[in-house]
Amino acid sequence: MNTVVHKSDSRGFADHGWLKSRHSFSFAGYYNPDRVHFGALRVLNDDIVAGGQGFGTHPHDNMEIVSIPLYGNLEHKDSTGTGEVIKTGDVQIMSAGSGLRHSEFNHSKEDEVQFLQIWVFPKERDITPRYEQKSFDIEDRINTFQTVVSPEGGDALWINQDAYFSLANLDAGTSLTYEVKKPGNGVYFFVLNGDIEIAGQSLSSRDAVGVTEAASINIKAKSYAEILAIEIPMEVT
Template sequence: MAQTLIHKAGTRGAADHGWLKSFHTFSFANYYNPERVQFGALRVLNDDAVNGGRGFGEHPHDNMEIISIALKGELQHEDSMGNIAVIAPGEIQVMSAGTGIYHTEFNKDGDNAVEFLQIWVFPNKRNVSPRYDQQKYDLDGKANTLVQILSPNQDDEGVWIYQDAWFNLGKFTAQTTLDYQLHKPGNGAYIFVLKGDLKVDGQVLETRDGYGIWDNAGFSLEATAGAEVLIMEVPMSI
């Protein structure tokens, strides 16, 4: 029988640093909730807004798969591997931190906030050589379907990471329904509603709600109103 959990948007950890406003689905920095440390291999899901001209100074990471999804504005990225890039809506960025990297992230716009998701996934292979990738995706051109943006496979659509994880984004009009089948036994899915309203196996979800489901083969989605959703399928054991 499927197991589930729900995280309503208003129950997330919140941090307001003036230049940075962040909501933490799982324990992060000064927010700690022993019941919300991770969802399987999914360790961090931060919903960030950075004021114009501000950002994160150089800081390190290691042995973590770090994913950024731009929602609004442009995020400037530089790292110790020599990458200099701008991440805009419709793009996903990944870094396999491996043996260790340093990077900075800044709002390229001096006036308006940039909004993005920062996601960390535990890898299934440690101390790899650090790597970087960035890919575009098109939700408007593939409305009412799921668009794969991440997988474990280098030859698949989207970016890849060192983990048996699959991420999909979807943009749906009202009354759209579809079924999602998990790719691998032992995986679960964390569904994060970016906009709108939908149901997962009948459970009502609203903007920025999160819903975890595992010990099952799949689930059904129904967009009760227009909705955008991110589905993160990850191993439940790491």
């Protein structure tokens, strides 16, 4: 088992007034040659957007883009004709594929919205652009992993990659084992809240650890904790 720890305060930071963004990996004006990607995981941005503000229409191609609101609601529009409001508890995925344009705005004129914007390199290039969104019951992730993104689809959102996104809300003292679903994949654990031990590493809110060469990973919550596990191929083609 190999681990790499990314502490919260080691992330890149950009303050645009209307947007405060923390970058786990190199993005825009932040560049760290040691933090360009973790396997097929290219971007993990922790964004706070002021009321009435947002990202104007802009293009993407050949990227799987996942948005997870942490509080507040996010308004999405894209060139596939989709227009949706993504609420706390929802997860959204967009396959940019051969190319599309989209915008994301805070749905509230007054309150901030905070969300994770995550980019994953695709398995197949130039697929037809697609959009999917689903609301997940938070009760189904208490002291267990709830898979919200999967290449198999089913109850989870489908992704054009051998990747799995899972969320867990753990009571203090809870021990849990993450079983890697596809041999050779690594797992990037991002702590949303709380104090937790993952693969022997002590982590706090917004810390992360990437784990490779492991079939299973032990987790123990030192306090109430919420985590996101992103299982991802380590080879990028």
